[in-house]
Amino acid sequence: MITIQDLKKQYKDAVVLDVASLEIPKAECFGLVGNNGAGKTTLFRIILDLVRATSGRVLLDETDVSKSEDWKRRVGAYLDEHMLLSYLTADEYFETLRKIYNLSEEDLEEHLNKFEELFNDEIRGKKKYLRDLSKGNTKKVGIAAAMMGNPEVVLLDEPFENLDPSSQVRLKKLILQEKERSQITFLISSHDLNHVTDLCDRIVLLEKGKVIKDLHDKSSMVEELNTYFGT
Ligand SMILES: Nc1ncnc2c1ncn2[C@@H]1O[C@H](COP(=O)(O)OP(=O)(O)OP(=O)(O)O)[C@@H](O)[C@H]1O
Numbered sequence: 001m002i003t004i005q006d007l008k009k010q011y012k013d014a015v016v017l018d019v020a021s022l023e024i025p026k027a028e029c030f031g032l033v034g035n036n037g038a039g040k041t042t043l044f045r046i047i048l049d050l051v052r053a054t055s056g057r058v059l060l061d062e063t064d065v066s067k068s069e070d071w072k073r074r075v076g077a078y079l080d081e082h083m084l085l086s087y088l089t090a091d092e093y094f095e096t097l098r099k100i101y102n103l104s105e106e107d108l109e110e111h112l113n114k115f116e117e118l119f120n121d122e123i124r125g126k127k128k129y130l131r132d133l134s135k136g137n138t139k140k141v142g143i144a145a146a147m148m149g150n151p152e153v154v155l156l157d158e159p160f161e162n163l164d165p166s167s168q169v170r171l172k173k174l175i176l177q178e179k180e181r182s183q184i185t186f187l188i189s190s191h192d193l194n195h196v197t198d199l200c201d202r203i204v205l206l207e208k209g210k211v212i213k214d215l216h217d218k219s220s221m222v223e224e225l226n227t228y229f230g231t
Contacts, residue, residue: 001025002047002153002185007056009042009209017042017209019056024187026152029179031200032189033225039209040189041079044155047187048077060153076151078142078159086131090123090141093130094148101149108148114177115144118170135162143171147178155187160195168195175199193231197222 002024009017017039024030032040045051047058049065057064060071085093098108122137130141139162146154160168172195178184190196203221205213215221
């Protein structure tokens with residue numbers, strides 16, 4: 001369970017995030033939407049303790065994420081390419097993570113096999129550094145890395161952006177399978193309302209840093225969001 005309490009982030013006098021209370025239960029697929037600058041990435045960064053909140057706190061179960069490092073083993077995330085080691089090839093990067101996560105070669109193979117369709121023969125066995133991959137293929141590496149090591153929580157910022165249409169469908173299938181297979185709590189931010197509503201049990205809409213809708217009803221969330229975004 002992720003608990004957000006009185007969370008505020010301010011840059012000089014601009015309040016960019018102001019979330020009084022939010023609870024994300026275990027195994028929920030939590031979608032986060034909002035216009036550019038609404039605060040989605042800031043919220044994810046604070047949850048991951050990459051940015052310190054001005055006030056308030058984020059708890060992972062009982063642990064304040066800004067006060068301990070232990071929870072990091074339980075959380076996977078891909079926000080952007082800065083999270084990768086760009087001077088490695090994809091194979092070298094996965095091998096490095098395998099050692100960090102203490103996985104066997106078989107475990108790694110089993111994990112990466114789930115991504116075979118998504119990788120579309122463009123990632124593994126290539127002599128390209130991550131910095132030279134296309135944007136979409138870079139994202140695929142980041143997502144596979146975020147889901148490595150049996151995390152309890154996975155945060156993905158704009159996972160569908162830059163993916164070709166078939167890859168978007170394959171990624172959606174993969175996340176749905178993982179949701180079924182494990183008890184992963186997914187936090188997914190997206191501008192793609194169709195994908196995020198297909199995937200998520202709940203969608204929170206941020207506007208200027210505040211939660212203005214918290215939608216749980218699958219049948220009405222698409223319509224509510226289309227009305228808000230004028231789509
Ligand atoms: N380091 C910073 N200094 C000043 N303002 C910042 C900083 N980082 C983020 N902001 C501001 O915080 C606000 C929220 O940004 P954030 O990136 O969280 O939005 P977002 O919802 O992820 O947007 P997008 O959909 O465009 O990715 C924006 O106004 C942004 O300019």
